[in-house]
Amino acid sequence: xxxxxxxxxxxxxxxxxxxxxxxxxxxxxxxxxxxxxxxxxxxxxxxxxxxxxxxxxxxxxxxxxxxxxxxxxxxxxxxxxxxxxxxxxxxxxxxxxxxxxxxxxxxxxxxxxxxxxxxxxxxxxxxxxxxxxxxxxxxxxxxxxxxxxxxxxxxxxxxxxxxxxxxxxxxxxxxxxxxxxxxxxxxxxxxxxxxxxxxxxxxxxxxxxxxxxxxxx
Amino acid sequence: xxxxxxxxxxxxxxxxxxxxxxxxxxxxxxxxxxxxxxxxxxxxxxxxxxxxxxxxxxxxxxxxxxxxxxxxxxxxxxxxxxxxxxxxxxxxxxxxxxxxxxxxxxxxxxxxxxxxxxxxxxxxxxxxxxxxxxxxxxxxxxxxxxxxxxxxxxxxxxxxxxxxxxxxxxxxxxxxxxxxxxxxxxxxxxxxxxxxxxxxxxxxxxxxxxxxxxxxx
Numbered sequence: 001x002x003x004x005x006x007x008x009x010x011x012x013x014x015x016x017x018x019x020x021x022x023x024x025x026x027x028x029x030x031x032x033x034x035x036x037x038x039x040x041x042x043x044x045x046x047x048x049x050x051x052x053x054x055x056x057x058x059x060x061x062x063x064x065x066x067x068x069x070x071x072x073x074x075x076x077x078x079x080x081x082x083x084x085x086x087x088x089x090x091x092x093x094x095x096x097x098x099x100x101x102x103x104x105x106x107x108x109x110x111x112x113x114x115x116x117x118x119x120x121x122x123x124x125x126x127x128x129x130x131x132x133x134x135x136x137x138x139x140x141x142x143x144x145x146x147x148x149x150x151x152x153x154x155x156x157x158x159x160x161x162x163x164x165x166x167x168x169x170x171x172x173x174x175x176x177x178x179x180x181x182x183x184x185x186x187x188x189x190x191x192x193x194x195x196x197x198x199x200x201x202x203x204x205x206x207x208x209x210x211x212x213x214x215x216x217x
Numbered sequence: 218x219x220x221x222x223x224x225x226x227x228x229x230x231x232x233x234x235x236x237x238x239x240x241x242x243x244x245x246x247x248x249x250x251x252x253x254x255x256x257x258x259x260x261x262x263x264x265x266x267x268x269x270x271x272x273x274x275x276x277x278x279x280x281x282x283x284x285x286x287x288x289x290x291x292x293x294x295x296x297x298x299x300x301x302x303x304x305x306x307x308x309x310x311x312x313x314x315x316x317x318x319x320x321x322x323x324x325x326x327x328x329x330x331x332x333x334x335x336x337x338x339x340x341x342x343x344x345x346x347x348x349x350x351x352x353x354x355x356x357x358x359x360x361x362x363x364x365x366x367x368x369x370x371x372x373x374x375x376x377x378x379x380x381x382x383x384x385x386x387x388x389x390x391x392x393x394x395x396x397x398x399x400x401x402x403x404x405x406x407x408x409x410x411x412x413x414x415x416x417x418x419x420x421x422x423x424x425x426x427x428x429x430x431x432x433x434x
Contacts, residue, residue, distance in 0.1 A: 003223065003367045004245070007252040007360055027433055028221070030423050034416040035224040036359060037374050040298040041309070043417055048424045049432050066339070080335070081257045092258070113428070114348060118297070121346070122283070123379040123396070129338070131331060131398050132376045134351010135358070139374075142253060142356035143224055146363070150220045157254050157356075159349045162340040174428040179340070181348050199251040200260055206247050207265045211330070211391040215266050216244055 006149050009193040013154025014099035016106045016187035025151055026108060029186065032147035038136035044118035045140040048111040048172050055171060056104035059183070062164040067100040070160070084200045099156060106156075106185040111168065112141055113178045137181050144184060154189035157182055223366050226410040230371025231316035233323045233404035242368050243325060246403065249364035255353035261335035262357045265328040265389050272388060273321035276400070279381040284317040287377070301417045316373060323373075323402040328385065329358055330395045354398050361401060371406035374399055 030047055038044060050056060073079045074093060082089050103109075114137045121132040141157065148155045161168060165180045174180065208215040247264055255261060267273060290296045291310060299306050320326075331354045338349040358374065365372045378385060382397045391397065425432035 003220065003364060004249060004252075006220065007249055007364070010252065010254075012254060023432075027419065030432075031419055032221060032224055033422070034419060035221075035227065035414055037227075037229060037362065039376070040296065041300050041303065041415070042297060043300060043422070046422050046424065046428070048426070048428055050426055052426055055426070079257065079337070080259060083258050083260060086258065116345065116348075120296070122376045123382065124346075126379070126382050126396075128333065128396055129341075129350060130346055131333075131350040131354060131396055132379055133346060133348040134355050135374070135376050135399055137348060138351050138355035139359035139362070141352070142359040145254065145356070147220060147224070157352070159256070159339045159352050162343070162349055165340065165343050172426070172428055178428070179343075179345055179348050182352055197252055198258070202244065202248055202251060205250070205260070205263050207263065209265070209267060209269055209272070209389070211263070211265055211389055211395070215247075216240075 006146055008196045010145055010149040011194050011197055012156045013189045014095045014156060015190040016154060017190055018105055018107065019188050021108045021153065021186055021188070025153070026186070029144055029148045029151060029153065032143040033140040036140035036143045038139065039120055042118040044115040044136050046113040046115065046178070048113060048174070050109040050111060050172070051107060053104070056109055058171065059109070059161060059168065060104040062167060063103065063161050064100055066160050066163045071097055083198050084204070086198050103185055106187045108186040110144070110184040110186060111172060111180060112137070112182040112184060113174060114181050115177065116179055117177055141182060141184065148186055149193070152188070153186055156185045223363055225413045227362055227366040228411050228414055229373045230406045231312045231373060232407040233371060234407055235322055235324065236405050238325045238370065238403055238405070242370070243403070246361055246365045246368060246370065249360040250357040253357035253360045255356065256337055259335040261332040261353050263330040263332065263395070265330060265391070267326040267328060267389070268324060270321070273326055275388065276326070276378060276385065277321040279384060280320065280378050281317055283377050283380045288314055300415050301421070303415050320402055323404045325403040327361070327401040327403060328389060328397060329354070329399040329401060330391060331398050332394065333396055334394055358399060358401065365403055366410070369405070370403055373402045
């Protein structure tokens with residue numbers, strides 16, 4: 001399969017089989033994270049793999065609080081969702097709502113962590129929130145998502161559980177100085193991968209020499 | 218080529234040919250960004266493609282200020298660089314110093330931008346700096362780096378130019394509300410891709426149910 005086909009079909013999987021994910025396939029998936037770029041080759045990313053049913057159930061309970069608030073706001077139009085070309089927002093929301101209420105049944109959760117002292121952000125004094133911390137974290141996460149897709153595994157990347165970082169850290173014995181950056185659920189999808197995701201055209205996001213001047217028509 | 222081989226050899230390219238990169242191959246590389254995950258399918262990432270020699274020269278001049286300070290600190294041991302298994306830090310620094318002083322000769326620069334209003338971070342009130350903004354930005358950047366590797370193109374991802382965000386925004390007409398998140402240089406490498414990057418073993422970064430308990434030996 002071509003790389004671009006992998007990327008075009010690497011979607012947020014919301015329906016999973018309960019079949020286990022073996023240590024072997026999971027090792028190949030996690031190994032992909034090692035090769036991603038990050039500042040100074042300091043490699044700040046860590047993963048806590050959670051399969052324990054009670055831990056997943058507790059994290060789902062926490063997750064549902066911000067999730068239910070998000071759904072309520074989205075249904076009232078208070079949150080912008082979707083691409084320019086997308087027409088099926090209610091379907092996306094109901095799928096995501098199903099996921100939120102059943103995420104503890106997904107066999108593997110990866111709690112993505114980062115050693116903040118190993119990241120040297122370059123955008124702390126710009127009068128806007130910093131984004132550069134993520135440059136040493138999320139490339140590794142994307143490698144994991146792509147390698148999982150390559151193995152036929154579905155994934156969902158969510159950051160909503162960050163609202164419960166203190167509770168998650170206490171439960172998983174995550175020390176001071178470590179941030180929880182995302183959760184990635186991993187399992188075998190019930191449905192075939194989509195052929196192609198719904199995205200805005202390239203012309204809306206690539207500019208030539210000056211912001212707003214399209215490079216491609 | 219297997220996906221994992223692409224990932225293992227997707228390194229920071231510091232020596233480039235001056236041969237141009239065509240619009241066609243660049244379009245395939247940038248298109249990869251579209252498919253990456255981001256919150257709510259709001260797709261906040263934008264790219265300003267810069268080939269103009271004078272713009273690149275000016276950005277290099279800005280870049281060299283924080284770069285030279287970084288090299289001085291690193292040579293004095295004030296900055297931790299490298300993996301546990303790495304022994305060639307001086308080589309890495311001299312390669313990176315060559316790159317910094319010649320980066321304007323790389324045919325294409327991608328200035329990676331993000332519409333901050335389209336990102337809803339979940340970690341703003343945790344008593345630590347936010348990292349989640351990057352979850353909607355850097356997966357797309359990683360797709361670009363991997364697709365460039367797939368096309369035989371070298372890339373270097375750097376965030377150092379964020380120190381000059383106001384100047385870069387003025388030069389490229391980047392409006393308020395848009396952050397500059399990174400620069401990716403793109404060109405044909407002078408050398409063969411490495412077979413495999415230098416990284417710490419998986420056992421140091423993957424834990425089983427509890428932080429610090431290795432999942433793999």
